[in-house]
Amino acid sequence: MNYKSYTLHNFIELPQISNLSSEYIEAIRIVGNVLPFKTNNYVAEQLIDWKNIPNDPIFTLTFPRKEMLSKPHYDKVAKMLHSGIEPQVLRAEVNKIRLKLNPNPAGQEYNVPLFEGEKLHGIQHKYRETVLFFPSQGQTCHAYCTFCFRWPQFTGMSELKFAMKEVVLLHKYLLKYPKVTDLLFTGGDPLTANAKILSTYIEPLLSKKFSHVQNIRIGSKSLAYWPYRFLTDKDADELLFLFEKVNKAGKRLAFQAHFNHPDELMTDAVRRAIERIRNTGTQIRAQSPLLRNINDNPETWSKMWKEQIRLGLIPYYMFVARDTGSKAFFEVSLVRAWNIFRKAYANVSGIARTVRGPSMSCSPGKVQVLGVAEVNGEKVFVLRFLQCRNPHLVDIPFFAKYSASATWFDDLEPAFGEKKFFFEEENLLSKSGKDADHSWE
Numbered sequence: 001m002n003y004k005s006y007t008l009h010n011f012i013e014l015p016q017i018s019n020l021s022s023e024y025i026e027a028i029r030i031v032g033n034v035l036p037f038k039t040n041n042y043v044a045e046q047l048i049d050w051k052n053i054p055n056d057p058i059f060t061l062t063f064p065r066k067e068m069l070s071k072p073h074y075d076k077v078a079k080m081l082h083s084g085i086e087p088q089v090l091r092a093e094v095n096k097i098r099l100k101l102n103p104n105p106a107g108q109e110y111n112v113p114l115f116e117g118e119k120l121h122g123i124q125h126k127y128r129e130t131v132l133f134f135p136s137q138g139q140t141c142h143a144y145c146t147f148c149f150r151w152p153q154f155t156g157m158s159e160l161k162f163a164m165k166e167v168v169l170l171h172k173y174l175l176k177y178p179k180v181t182d183l184l185f186t187g188g189d190p191l192t193a194n195a196k197i198l199s200t201y202i203e204p205l206l207s208k209k210f211s212h213v214q215n216i217r218i219g220s221k222s223l224a225y226w227p228y229r230f231l232t233d234k235d236a237d238e239l240l241f242l243f244e245k246v247n248k249a250g251k252r253l254a255f256q257a258h259f260n261h262p263d264e265l266m267t268d269a270v271r272r273a274i275e276r277i278r279n280t281g282t283q284i285r286a287q288s289p290l291l292r293n294i295n296d297n298p299e300t301w302s303k304m305w306k307e308q309i310r311l312g313l314i315p316y317y318m319f320v321a322r323d324t325g326s327k328a329f330f331e332v333s334l335v336r337a338w339n340i341f342r343k344a345y346a347n348v349s350g351i352a353r354t355v356r357g358p359s360m361s362c363s364p365g366k367v368q369v370l371g372v373a374e375v376n377g378e379k380v381f382v383l384r385f386l387q388c389r390n391p392h393l394v395d396i397p398f399f400a401k402y403s404a405s406a407t408w409f410d411d412l413e414p415a416f417g418e419k420k421f422f423f424e425e426e427n428l429l430s431k432s433g434k435d436a437d438h439s440w441e
């Protein structure tokens with residue numbers, strides 16, 4: 001299959017678009033001016049059920065909908081488009097709206113390390129063992145998710161783009177940190193880069209001096225959005241050969257696949273792609289945020305995890321959606337998130353209970369909602385760090401005052417009348433409180 005992408009400029013040529021009323025088409029134009037919009041022929045032909053519009057989960061996952069912007073923002077953009085406003089003025093106004101949508105949540109800029117006096121914008125190093133790398137050629141995706149927190153990277157708000165051109169600095173950086181065991185390629189989607197570029201980054205890591213870097217991880221949505229990346233794309237075989245080479249060198253190629261809904265696991269193409277990747281010795285782990293209007297019920301999750309197990313994937317994380325972009329449309333309260341997780345988890349065998357969640361990627365670390373409990377007559381959330389800037393704090397339970405409406409960690413307060421959470425005491429996280437403070441060094 002040949003890849004064909006559809007954006008704001010040409011989506012009207014999609015044959016399936018005749019299923020949409022003019023009202024929906026108008027909404028795509030308006031919202032698509034603020035949030036990035038891109039889909040492709042595979043998503044439109046094989047994933048979306050056009051008889052189930054607008055409720056089809058994959059439609060909602062890639063097509064902008066009116067409710068994804070607040071009414072004042074929506075009306076403002078609609079008015080500007082109708083008035084035939086100058087493109088530059090429109091762009092400036094739209095950027096103002098974008099800046100109100102929390103384009104860079106959870107202080108990601110604090111994770112950018114200083115190295116030999118220079119900020120390395122293509123790297124984030126928050127947890128001792130794992131370095132994130134954003135190859136500059138992988139800062140796009142085969143389609144865009146409407147909930148995406150990386151959306152500023154796709155809209156040309158370039159000062160927020162964490163991308164790096166040079167591979168030399170990455171390799172130098174890894175040599176300086178022998179405690180790093182994992183290098184995680186992320187984006188965008190790093191697999192929008194071609195196999196040659198990826199092997200420029202990866203192959204040198206197979207040499208002896210990088211023996212501490214045991215796991216080469218690739219976070220990608222391409223299995224769900226474009227499985228032909230592993231089947232018929234020009235460099236599909238070359239890419240799989242690279243995966244195999246990593247595994248044969250005694251390291252592990254670990255594929256972090258993003259699947260948001262079981263429908264994404266059902267096509268013949270995705271199943272063949274999974275099989276080809278697994279045949280290279282690669283492990284595939286699967287993760288997704290919990291999203292209202294897409295997957296916010298336990299049946300969808302248990303079905304997805306069971307299907308993943310059947311196809312040889314390892315369920316890994318359920319995330320709480322980040323506070324960004326169209327969050328109001330997708331948000332689920334923490335107590336509901338926990339209940340959905342718990343019911344889905346109870347409905348699968350131990351083999352699928354490798355999954356952890358619901359987890360919030362916050363500034364101090366990944367915080368899991370373990371549940372709701374009552375302690376001394378006070379209703380509380382029980383939480384723990386799955387990952388933390390300070391590795392010594394991982395897996396220690398802590399408590400927050402119960403809140404029925406909280407949707408994110410920032411909405412929570414310490415329980416039992418305490419002023420601070422335990423990790424906020426005595427500079428447990430860092431000396432400065434911000435910056436890529438490698439307090440674990």
Ligand SMILES: *Cc1c(COP(=O)(O)O)cnc(C)c1O
Nearest residue numbers: 111124126127130132184361387
């Ligand atoms: C999630 C995450 C990782 C990877 O964490 P694992 O638990 O090892 O999958 C690494 N760095 C950052 C900044 C993350 O948010």
Ligand code: SF4
Nearest residue numbers: 141144145148188221
């Ligand atoms: S695939 Fe990932 S990075 Fe790309 S748009 Fe979706 S959530 Fe964002």
